[in-house]
Amino acid sequence: MTRGRVLVVDDKENMVRLFAKILGDDYELCTAAEGGRALALIAAQEFDVVVTDLKMPGADGFAVLRAAKSRSPDTEVIMMTAYASVQDAVLAMKQGAYDYLQKPFDPDAALLVVARALERKRLKEQAASLRQQLHGVYALHKLVGKSPAMQNVFRLLEQAAALDITVLLTGATGTGKELAARAIHHQSSRRNGPFVPVNCGALPAELMESELFGHARGAFTGATQAKAGLFEAAASGTLFLDEVGELPLQVQVKLNRALQEREVRRVGDNEPVKVNVRLIAATHRDLKAETKTGQFRDDLYYRLHVFPVKLPTLLERRDDIPLLAAHFLEKHAHSFGRTLTGLTPEALRVLTGYAWPGNVRELEHAIERGVAVASGPQLTAHDLPPELQDNQEGSLPVEVLVKLPYREVLTTARDRVSRDYLVALLREFQGNVTHAAARAGVERESLHRLLKRYGVRSDDFKPTSPT
Ligand SMILES: Nc1ncnc2c1ncn2[C@@H]1O[C@H](COP(=O)(O)OP(=O)(O)OP(=O)(O)O)[C@@H](O)[C@H]1O
Ligand SMILES: [Mg+2]
Structure with a gap:
């Protein structure tokens, strides 16, 4: 481990010499005889610990403290002060100083305070790098998960992002299909283009058709102006067809043709318009089965089913529940402006013992509600919705049990x-x-x-x- 880098600031020569003796070779020592010089050194390099006199001519200890903290909030600052100005030292601690040394001080005590400050700085660095690791390894864009099932999904989504092909996302409600679509877009070379989501079940067939493909002026009553559809709006970006299974059959025909020819025709217009979009479709339905019953067109199914990715249910990745819960706790505590340090073990037990028919969305809502009602420093089982507490259906289904x-x-x-x-x-x-x-x-x-x-x-x- 590298030696701790310490800056000592004091206008008395003997004080600087004293620190050189106390700290010895275990630390890399820099010294400054006045505040202005200290500010210049701090601007030039980052120190682990700064020990500064409080009262100095020119820039005083407060100025040194502010400079050190704004350069790096992790730098620890120790104030040296005479008895008469202990009040000021306390004020400095309120502004972020780590501790103070009252002159004259015992050299051993000074060494101890510096060593502790250095240890604290290193712990903060360690925690920050852990957090970074967590976010780097266990997340793809905003998708969180460390279970093998989710890591596999991340791999697939990254491949899909690199390939610029049509992707079909399947999975039960609340498993993160829309978030996955956004993650693909975000990771792809189209990330600077638009991401256009469309809910395919939202409109009747005629409206859906003009919504997707646009219409010419006078194409129907009320079409007083020509209008581009969402396909064109998504040009050089990603079009996300959510709930594609809800698409009326007559629109399916047009969609299939658009995908085949990579061009669209506005309603009431015969001129085709070239479109450059990547398509991502999502459904919670079994489209393959629906092709057999005629509810979904065969040809469209095969055109969409180029790169299928299935999002696992929360029960299939129970290991992710603690991580997701912590993630949502942090997210919602932040938005409610509250500080919660975590979940109690019992709250985690309740969460991992529940069946989660609404998957991640339901989990997120449960945590959000918990954050809103929690009164202590941690989220407890009592803060969770009652249906989780004594839920009879909550006993795990056999298909899940056999996996454990x-x-x-x-x-x-x-x-x-x-x-x-x-x-x-x-x-x-x-x-x-x-x-x-x-x-x-x-x-x-x-x-x-x-x-x-x-x-x-x-x-x-x-x-x-x-x-
Ligand atoms: N892996 C995950 N990590 C973090 N948040 C997630 C994850 N999966 C889902 N979510 C969150 O859960 C909620 C539901 O996700 P999303 O809307 O993507 O689900 P969906 O599969 O599209 O659901 P539906 O089929 O009901 O539309 C969102 O708030 C989303 O942010
Ligand atoms: Mg959705």
């Missing part, structure tokens, strides 16, 4: 049964722990421990006294 190790299946089952039991028990005894413990055949203390472990609060079951 036996031990985890047992733990999951035991946790669920224990929790249901404790809730039922307290309900029966209206929150009276002594009676509940007698029925359960355990000591009161053991029952308290269990309640704590499973996040069940006896108070919640006590009859509310009239106020």
Whole structure:
């Protein structure tokens, strides 16, 4: 590890010499005899720790502090001060100084304060690089996930982005299809072009047709002006056809032709217009099956099914729940202007034990709501929506269970049964722990421990006294 780089600022020669002696060869020492010189050094290079006198002629310790912090917020600043100006030192700490040394000080104490400041600076750097890693490795654009299933999706999306081909995104509701489409666009060479999303189920056939392909002036009543469609609007960018399975059959025909010929005809106009768009389509339906029943055109299906990517359900990637929960906690705490340090273990247990029929969207809403109602420093199980708490359908379906190790299946089952039991028990005894413990055949203390472990609060079951 490189030596810590320390700047000592003092107008007294003996003070500078003292630090040279204390810090010895373990640190790389720079010195400045006055504030102006210190500001120049700080502008030229980043220091790990700055030790500065508070009262100096010219630029004082506050100016040095501000300069060091604006150069790098991670730099730690220590103030030296005489007894008379301890108030000022405290003020400096409020402005971001790490600590202060009151003159005259013991050399060992000074060494200790510098060493601690350096350690703190290094920890902050480490945390920042971890955060960066997390965001770099476990995210693609705004998609988050570290499970093998999601890492595989990231790989596919990156390939698709590089290839400029038609992509078909499938997956249940709330699995992130739209976000994936945006990620492809963002990673592709078209990123500076427009990303145009279209909800294919939103309009009746006639309107949808002119929406997508545009219309000529006078093409129909009300068409007082010629209008370009969304295909043309997406030129040199990406057109995202969301819910493509909802597209009326007559529009499917036109879409197929547009894709085949790479040109569109505005409604009421015979002149074709060349279009340069990349198409991404998404559906939660089984289009292949719908081609058999005639609801979706065969030819269009094959044209869209060039590079299919299936987004896994949240249950298929339960390992991602803690990461996603932390991600949404950070996102919404920020937007609510709140500081929450994380989720309690019990809250995480509730989240990982739920079936998530609405997938990531439902998880995000649950966390958002939790952030809004949370009163403590952490998000607790009680802050989560009630349907997660005693949810009977929440027991994991067999298809999911078979994917888990036996031990985890047992733990999951035991946790669920224990929790249901404790809730039922307290309900029966209206929150009276002594009676509940007698029925359960355990000591009161053991029952308290269990309640704590499973996040069940006896108070919640006590009859509310009239106020
Ligand atoms: N992997 C992920 N990481 C972070 N956020 C995600 C992820 N997947 C989905 N989301 C978030 O979940 C919500 C739903 O995602 P999105 O709208 O992309 O889903 P969808 O598959 O298009 O759903 P639907 O079929 O219902 O339209 C959005 O708020 C999105 O930001
Ligand atoms: Mg969607």
